[in-house]
Amino acid sequence: MFHPALTPDAPLDRHNSFRVPARAVWLAEIENPDHIPEILDLPQTRNLPRLILGAGSNVLFTRDFPGLVLTLRNRDIKVLADDAKTVLVHVEAGVRWHDLVTWTLERDLCGLENLALIPGLVGAAPIQNIGAYGAEISDVLETVEVFDCQAGQGRRLDREACRFGYRRSQFQKEPDRWVIIAIELKLSRKAPLRIDYPGIREELAALQADPPTARSVAEAVIRLRRRKLPDPAEIGNAGSFFKNPILTPEHGQLLRDRFPELPVFESPLGKKVSAAWLIERGGWKGFREGDAGVSPQHALVLVNYGTATGAQIWSLAQRIQDSIRADFGLELDVEPRIL
Numbered sequence: 543m544f545h546p547a548l549t550p551d552a553p554l555d556r557h558n559s560f561r562v563p564a565r566a567v568w569l570a571e572i573e574n575p576d577h578i579p580e581i582l583d584l585p586q587t588r589n590l591p592r593l594i595l596g597a598g599s600n601v602l603f604t605r606d607f608p609g610l611v612l613t614l615r616n617r618d619i620k621v622l623a624d625d626a627k628t629v630l631v632h633v634e635a636g637v638r639w640h641d642l643v644t645w646t647l648e649r650d651l652c653g654l655e656n657l658a659l660i661p662g663l664v665g666a667a668p669i670q671n672i673g674a675y676g677a678e679i680s681d682v683l684e685t686v687e688v689f690d691c692q693a694g695q696g697r698r699l700d701r702e703a704c705r706f707g708y709r710r711s712q713f714q715k716e717p718d719r720w721v722i723i724a725i726e727l728k729l730s731r732k733a734p735l736r737i738d739y740p741g742i743r744e745e746l747a748a749l750q751a752d753p754p755t756a757r758s759v760a761e762a763v764i765r766l767r768r769r770k771l772p773d774p775a776e777i778g779n780a781g782s783f784f785k786n787p788i789l790t791p792e793h794g795q796l797l798r799d800r801f802p803e804l805p806v807f808e809s810p811l812g813k814k815v816s817a818a819w820l821i822e823r824g825g826w827k828g829f830r831e832g833d834a835g836v837s838p839q840h841a842l843v844l845v846n847y848g849t850a851t852g853a854q855i856w857s858l859a860q861r862i863q864d865s866i867r868a869d870f871g872l873e874l875d876v877e878p879r880i881l
Contacts, residue, residue, distance in 0.1 A: 545581055547572050554611065558598035559661060561778035562852040564881075566593070566611040573615045573636075575696075575723045578689050581612070592691065592718040593881065596666035597638070600780055601879045604852040612721065614665055619645055627731055630684065634724045635665025639672075647757050652733035653682040655760040656742075659767045661774055661781060665722040669713045670877070671706045675763050676739035680706035685726040692719045709785055709877060717879065735759050741766050772837050778846030779837065783859060784821070784874040786814040797870065817866075817874055818842045824865045834858045856880060 552569030555561055567590060570581050581587060591609030595601065616634040619642065623630040629651055633642055639662050643654045656677035666672075667679050668686050683706075686699045705712040713720050735754055737743055745762035746754050772779055789797070789806065794813050797804055801823075805816040821827060821841040828838035833850035835858070837843040844855055863874045 545570070545577075545584060547577060547581060548584075548587075552611070554598070554603060554607065557595060557611070557613070558601055558603055559774040559778065559780050560598075560602055560846050560852065560855065562603055562846060562850065562855065564603035564606050564852065566607045566609070568610045570610060570612045571615055572612065575614060575616060575635075575689060575721070578612070578721055579694060582610075582691060594718055594721050596635070596663035597661065599662035599774065600666060600670060600877065601881055602780065602852050602856060603881050604856050605881075607881060614663075614721070614723065616723070622726065629729050629731070631727045631729060632724060633664050633727065635663060635722050637664045638662075639664055639667060643760065646729060647760055650731060650756070651729040652731065652735070652756045653677075653727065653729040655756040656736055656739070656763055658760040658763045664725060668704060668706075668711055668722060668725060669717070670709050671711050673709065675742060675766070676736045678706070679727075680704070680711075682727045682729055683725060684728045686722060687724040687726075689721040689723060690719060691721065692716075696723070708788075770840050772839050772843060772845060777837075778850075779843050780878045782817075782840075782842040782877050783844045784817045784842055784862075785877055786817045787820075787872045787874065789813045789815055789872075793871065815872070820866050820870055820872065820874070821862060824862070824869055826862050826865065829858075831858060836862070852881075 547570050549569040552566045554564040554566055568587055572578060587610045593607055593611045595611050595613045614635045617636045618634045619637060620632050621629055622632050639660050642664055643658045646654050656675040660672055660674060668683060671678050671680050683701055686704055688697050688699060690697050737746060737754055737759060742762050745765050746758060749758055749761060751758035805819050806813050818841040826836045827841040829836045833847040834854040835845050835847055837845050844859060846855060866872055866874050
């Protein structure tokens with residue numbers, strides 16, 4: 543039995559922002575989420591491993607995927623409620639994240655401006671609880687609509703059920719159980735702007751944005767990101783590869799005694815140390831071996847200069863982890879999903 547949404551022996555090069563070579567036994571590109579149950583129940587896909595994939599901007603394929611890759615292509619945005627102060631917005635999973643940010647700014651809605659220019663699709667945003675420049679999607683997210691592959695039915699999960707944390711959520715615990723179909727966001731027309739994150743005030747001053755608006759904050763974030771981070775459209779990468787480590791008070795004091803210049807900042811989970819500083823201090827910034835390397839723009843970003851494989855990039859990442867463990871006694875956790 544064949545389904546028109548299915549492609550056999552599908553190349554995944556254009557489905558991951560590292561642009562590393564990989565193939566899937568089957569690829570399903572679905573525009574109507576109602577087709578998910580029938581595709582999962584086809585004889586050729588029923589017993590295969592599953593991978594739910596957005597734009598592939600937070601994954602690293604180290605080999606071919608021996609199963610079904612499923613990605614949604616639904617792309618509608620609509621307003622569900624508007625009381626003149628707050629607006630409830632329904633966004634389908636296949637919308638590109640930055641397109642959504644632009645859509646909100648065009649309507650003078652606040653809440654997503656600090657998350658401008660993050661790559662990927664809306665459906666992937668809750669999985670990692672994407673965040674940048676002092677904001678996270680969980681700050682404004684109300685509901686996630688999912689198809690539960692285990693139960694074989696759709697569900698609506700509120701913010702509490704998603705169990706959000708720093709770059710994590712409930713969805714990461716069982717990543718191939720949940721297909722995120724859409725999200726609902728509660729945005730404001732007059733929310734306080736978050737401009738205290740390092741660099742934003744300086745960019746706003748350069749933009750002569752006084753008083754600042756959501757649009758000017760987004761423009762400041764875009765300028766910062768473009769200056770600091772390589773564009774995945776120009777060179778293969780998945781943005782920040784490592785998370786900032788959380789310090790225990792004792793370890794934090796030991797490190798500050800050894801390295802007074804160590805950047806440490808507050809977070810809801812405690813004090814965090816800059817992983818980029820650790821990697822640069824370890825001598826890895828700008829390192830290149832073949833076509834796998836560390837960006838000279840930002841030490842957190844691993845890059846594919848052209849023909850690197852996922853296995854080569856992952857090997858480099860593990861060497862960096864070993865180096866930071868030996869030099870600082872800290873574990874660098876990775877942000878992308880390693881496949």
